[in-house]
Amino acid sequence: MSALDGASWDDERLKRDRLSLLQAEMARSGVGALFLNEGVHQRYALNMEVPGSEVLVPVEGDAIVFSRPRDQAYIRARHGTVRPRLADTETAVPEAGRSKTAVGLAAVLEDLGIDHEPLAIDTLGVKDLLDLVALGVNVVEAEPVIERTWTVKTADEIEIYRAMGRQYRSTLRAFRDAIHPGVTERELASVATFAWLQAGGEDMAQLNVCAAENMNPWRRWPTDRRVEPGDLVGIDLHGRGPNGLRGDASTTFFLGDSVPTDVRDLYRQAFDYLQGAISVFRAGQSLVETTTMVPRVPELYREQQGNYNIAHAIGMGSSGYPHVDPRRKPIDDVLRPNQVLSIECYFGEVGSPRAVKLEEQILIRDGDPEILGPIPVDERLL
Numbered sequence: 001m002s003a004l005d006g007a008s009w010d011d012e013r014l015k016r017d018r019l020s021l022l023q024a025e026m027a028r029s030g031v032g033a034l035f036l037n038e039g040v041h042q043r044y045a046l047n048m049e050v051p052g053s054e055v056l057v058p059v060e061g062d063a064i065v066f067s068r069p070r071d072q073a074y075i076r077a078r079h080g081t082v083r084p085r086l087a088d089t090e091t092a093v094p095e096a097g098r099s100k101t102a103v104g105l106a107a108v109l110e111d112l113g114i115d116h117e118p119l120a121i122d123t124l125g126v127k128d129l130l131d132l133v134a135l136g137v138n139v140v141e142a143e144p145v146i147e148r149t150w151t152v153k154t155a156d157e158i159e160i161y162r163a164m165g166r167q168y169r170s171t172l173r174a175f176r177d178a179i180h181p182g183v184t185e186r187e188l189a190s191v192a193t194f195a196w197l198q199a200g201g202e203d204m205a206q207l208n209v210c211a212a213e214n215m216n217p218w219r220r221w222p223t224d225r226r227v228e229p230g231d232l233v234g235i236d237l238h239g240r241g242p243n244g245l246r247g248d249a250s251t252t253f254f255l256g257d258s259v260p261t262d263v264r265d266l267y268r269q270a271f272d273y274l275q276g277a278i279s280v281f282r283a284g285q286s287l288v289e290t291t292t293m294v295p296r297v298p299e300l301y302r303e304q305q306g307n308y309n310i311a312h313a314i315g316m317g318s319s320g321y322p323h324v325d326p327r328r329k330p331i332d333d334v335l336r337p338n339q340v341l342s343i344e345c346y347f348g349e350v351g352s353p354r355a356v357k358l359e360e361q362i363l364i365r366d367g368d369p370e371i372l373g374p375i376p377v378d379e380r381l382l
Contacts, residue, residue, distance in 0.1 A: 032117025102131030
C-alpha cells in the first residue's frame with residue numbers, strides 16, 4: 001500500500017497557483033519575463049518536465065515553451081503554448097555572428113511588448129548572454145525571483161507534503177527494521193531507496209547512511225562497513241515525491257539492547273534541542289527574532305552543529321530560501337505562512353566517533369508549526 005493512497009490534490013490548479021505566485025513576485029520585483037533553462041525551474045513553472053527546452057514566463061499571460069519537434073506533441077498535450085526552439089528558428093540575424101537564440105528571444109520580447117523591461121535568466125551560454133546584452137536586453141538574475149516565489153507553497157503542494165510526511169515515516173521505519181548485526185551501510189541504503197519508491201516516491205535525490213565512526217565526522221555516503229551491536233546508525237534522506245517536490249529529514253537509531261548512559265544522554269540532548277527549535281518557528285516572526293529564540297546548543301556539540309543550518313526551506317531544489325545559518329547574520333525577512341522548512345541538528349563532540357543526527361520537516365503557520373511526519377526516532381533512548 002502506497003503512502004500516497006487517499007491523498008488528493010489537483011495538478012492543474014497547482015500549476016495555475018504556481019504561475020500566479022511566480023508572476024506576482026515578478027511584478028513585485030519589476031521583472032518583465034523569466035527565461036528558464038534549468039530543469040527544476042522549468043518544472044516548477046509548468047508542473048511538467050520539458051527536457052531540451054527553453055521556457056519564457058512573461059509577467060502576464062501564459063508561459064511559452066520553445067521545444068524540439070519530437071517533444072512538441074507531448075508538451076502540447078499538457079501545455080498549449082509551444083514553439084520551436086529559438087536556435088532552430090529561421091529568424092534573420094541582423095548582424096553577422098549574432099546567435100539565433102539571442103535574436104529570437106529579443107524578437108519575442110518585443111512582440112510581447114516587454115522588450116524594455118528586465119529579463120531574468122537562470123542559466124544561459126556566454127555567447128547567447130553577451131549577444132542579448134548587445135541587443136539592448138536588460139538581463140538580471142532569475143534566482144532571487146524563483147527562490148522567493150517557491151518558498152511559499154500552494155494549497156495543493158501542502159497536501160503533497162503531508163503525503164510525503166507519510167512516505168518518510170514508512171521509509172524510515174523500513175530502514176529501522178532492516179538494521180541488524182552484519183548488514184552494511186550500502187545494504188541499508190538500498191532498503192531505504194526501495195522503501196521510498198514503494199511508498200510512492202518519484203526518486204531518491206540524495207541519500208546519506210552512516211554507522212558508528214562514520215557518524216562523526218559525518219561521512220555522508222554509505223560504505224561496505226557492517227553494522228555491529230553498540231553502533232549508532234544515521235540516515236539523511238532527500239526523497240523526491242509527487243510533482244517534483246523534495247523532502248529532507250534525518251534520524252538515528254541504536255543497534256543493541258544495552259544502551260550506554262552517554263549514548264542515551266547524547267540522544268536526549270539532540271532530541272530536546274530539535275523539539276525546542278521547532279517550537280519557535282511561527283509565521284510573521286522575523287528571522288532575526290527566531291534565531292535568538294532557538295535553544296542554546298551545549299558547548300560540546302556547538303562546533304559541529306555550527307556546520308549545519310538551524311533551518312532551511314525545502315521545495316523543488318535541494319534546499320531553499322530562507323536559510324537560517326548559525327554562522328551568518330540572519331536574513332532580513334520574516335517567516336511566511338505555508339513555507340515548508342527542515343529543522344536539523346547534528347550533535348557530536350569533536351574527536352568522538354558518536355553523533356546523533358535528527359531533522360524534521362515543518363509547515364509554518366500563524367501558531368505552532370505543523371510537523372509533517374513526524375520522523376521515527378529511537379524511543380528506547382528517550
